[in-house]
Amino acid sequence: MGTTGRALLVMSALLALAGCASYASLPLGDGRGAASAAGLSVPAASLPLPALATHRFDPSDGLDVTEVAMLAVANNPDLKVKRDELGIARAQAFSAGLLPDPQLSLSSDFPSASGQGLTKAFNLGISEDLSTLLTRSSRLAAATSQADQVNLDLLWAEWQTVAQARLLFGQVLTQRAQQARLDVEQRALEPLGHTVREALRAGNLTYDSASAGLNAESDVQRRLTDNAIALHLAESDLRVLLGLAPSAPLDLVGEPYQAAPTPAQVEQALANLPQRRPDLLALQAGYHAQEEKLREAILAQFPALTVGFTRARDTSSIYTSGFTIGLTLPLFNRNRGAIATETATRQRLKDDYDARLLTARSDLPRLLADLAALDRERAALDAHAHELDEARSSAERTWQAGLLDWPTYLAIRSAALAADLDLISVRQEQAKQATALEALLGNTDFDTAHPASAQASKP
Template sequence: MCVPMSESRNLEETMCMKPTTLGIVACLLVSFFPLAALAAPTGDTLTLSRLVTDALRSNGELLALRDELGIAEAEAVRAGLHPDPVLELGLDTGDLTGSSGEDRYSVGLSREFLTFGKRRLRGAVADKGFAAVREQVRNAERLLVLDVKARFHGLILARERLALARKAMALDHELVSIAEERFQAGDIAEIEVSMARVEENRAQERVIAAETEVASLRAGLAQTVGLPAEALLEITDGMPGGGSAIDTAALEEQALRLRPDLKALMLAKEGSSAAVELARAERWPNVIAGIVYSHERSTEGEGAQEERTTDELLGLRLSVSLPAPSRREALLREAMARQSAGERRVTSLRAAVVREVETATSRLAAAENALRLYRADILPRLEENLATVREAYRLGETGILNVIEEQHRHYQVNSDYLAALHGRNLAVAQLEAAAGIELAHKEGDNR
């Protein structure tokens, strides 16, 4: 039931005036619940580290890749097993050929024995394959973390540009008020008021565009993380400020040692080497050995001299397959080609890893230099110039075009500064992904 505000206030005053226990309790409840409603949290604030954790736990593509890891593990287990034994049953009878007294049945058990270490080599190939797939999963995690960081910093940039657009709209609204006051005082023509209103409308369009961009980037980040878009309404830029000194040579060494994609290729190359040894061993045949028990019944003589005899035999069976040389040589050539290709891929990726670290380091250094220039000189002068021009217009010492031009410059330079800040944060994320580690940062203001 809805209670009007005036009736609710009267009810509170009436109940608080009665010195009864029920009245005191009711008074406390009525007084507390409005405060509790105001103090209720709107939702958890999500940090970058929290989003990365959620993505590693909930991203659909990564979960599917982890499931596929079980396939490689099963193949590694199967490669290390001995061949299954073969049970053979035999029955021979003479009933269909006119020899009703003749029959034989047998039971045999045989198994293939792998020669020249083939089982060990097959297990080595499968184990290297499983380890390579595991490193591929870790590399997918590395790329997912980079994707989340890039999307997160993109959303932060869009959100900061939205705040900048709203600030610019507030400045344009103030300019309209100043122009209207001066027009009413007869200091300026009406055209200047119209020009100020046009700038205010353009600022409103920028705000709408910025809000649309924020919503789009929030949806993309939510899909990557595996959370609903509503959960990302409150996020905070948890990136620290200045970073510690970058040792490019040390980062290159760590990248060559820790990058999971490079580890995966190196494991695949080792698996190819084992496959070459296996292909050489496959040129030699395997041995199939078994044991057979047979029971035979036969009839000897005719008429009164007919005698039935029974024999039980136990025998050994041994067979050897004769592999075709051309087929085995083709398998060997294929394995050697894979080995050579694997070595070339490792060499190429090692060079690419070094280039990635060098490029990311250079990009980060350039971004840091740009930010220092913005913070030390450009932004303070920009704020000072804008305040001076706006005050001069209010006093009638300059025209409105100068104010509009300075406000445009203020918006554009601040937007460029936000882009430089985004570039710096993205460069950190790219350097961390290239090196395969998390960089140590100094605590500080990220703005």
């Protein structure tokens, strides 16, 4: 091989080594979660919603509903995986824009007999696949749109995590409120249960007539157990969502999330929904990526072309230079299968987008009607529960004075308990529907979304 060939090989090797990446280990974690929210910080500037980015995160005085949402976005384990997927998509977009490396070939022949003028022969060539250059722009555009889609999917996941944090916050507060109310009821029924059992032992009551009093105490205990199990599940789900350890304290303060948009706010939010909601924008980006994939498949039906240049020497020491051309003949395949697949995929993405948008527009009237119905029900329950609370207090004083029989007193207490629990449940359902409404309209952060300042509600 001549000096030129050796120099070309050395230069190629040096260039290849210069671009090599190095390895670094990444040990696995222990999956314990944070021991407490107090030691965590939240970078407000990176949060996806203005209401979160402008809120002060201070877990030292408890977590309100906004701080819970902030912590969920910053520390949720599933969102960390989503952010890793975004890194992969961006790396794939970077890879799609890289030019293909040229192919270098070298062969050598050795004469099997010795003779005057015979020498080693070699063939040195370099070639480039030009067909990949033809589809590069479409391939790069598709990968870039896919990275945009993953980024928007991440934003949508963050919005959904905010909604889930608000729901779990309200659910935990609801279960705690019901637990506290049932504890009060259990303590209040203990004297009544004692009176009934004393009457049974004295023979003044039969088990048939005493069953209502005994069952009331047992029913409250059953409700306490069921509610405790539901509370444990809700608290566990919230800790997982926040990336906290199972034993981490949950000091929640303030009121559940509420939203009461005006008709004008709803109309405006619905009008530009496709331009704001990340899941719809992600579907649009996915559709644009599929358009580019279809263009790439159509371009790939043309003959694949490879061009190269060669330098050779035969055994008689004669040097030659030339070129090579490789051409795929489109006789049978012509990339028709890929074109059909990409065309059908584009149609599916279009229909998926249309269905998602239709669902969003159809859910809105239902949510608004549900919120209006819950407002009316809460107003009625507020008045009803207040009346029954007064009746229960009066009945308790009368029963303790011996002027009211215990079955009547028990019936009044049972009605008051049911009204109180119903009122707590309605408040939770209002928070649930309000969260769903804002998520549906694209987390618009309505001015009336927070009935009271979260910081002011802290003790």
